[in-house]
Every structure is written in structure tokens, then in C-alpha cells.
Amino acid sequence: MPIKILNEDLVLKVSSSYDLSNFNPNKYDDFLEKLCGTRKYQIESIKNTCISHSKNFHKTIIE
Numbered sequence: 226m227p228i229k230i231l232n233e234d235l236v237l238k239v240s241s242s243y244d245l246s247n248f249n250p251n252k253y254d255d256f257l258e259k260l261c262g263t264r265k266y267q268i269e270s271i272k273n274t275c276i277s278h279s280k281n282f283h284k285t286i287i288e
Contacts, residue, residue: 239273248279 250272261267 237270237273237277239277243276243279248275250275 253272253275254268257268257271261271
């Protein structure tokens with residue numbers, strides 16, 4: 226039986242509540258727009274990853 230993977234399963238779930246004094250992803254908007262162009266999903270992914278790392282949610286990259 227093949228494994229069924231949904232797009233929702235591949236999305237990093239990051240809480241929208243975070244300390245802006247620790248990390249403010251919005252100050253990188255201009256850079257990310259130049260880097261990613263019109264790929265808004267890519268900008269969102271980069272921001273979510275940075276927010277997740279700034280919260281020290283995971284102890285190691287393997288987690």
C-alpha cells in the first residue's frame with residue numbers, strides 16, 4: 226500500500242506569537258523579496274524557519 230503524503234504534512238507549523246525583540250523577520254522583507262522574487266511561499270517558509278530557530282524550539286537540528 227503506498228504512503229499518502231499531504232502538502233499540509235510538509236509545512237513547518239510555527240506559532241504566530243513570538244518576541245519581536247528577539248527576532249523581527251519583517252526587517253528582512255526587502256532582502257527576501259530580492260532573493261525570492263514573486264515566490265511568496267518561499268518568503269513565508271524562510272521567515273517561519275528563522276522564527277522557529279530564534280525561539281530555540283529545537284535543541285538540535287536533528288529534532
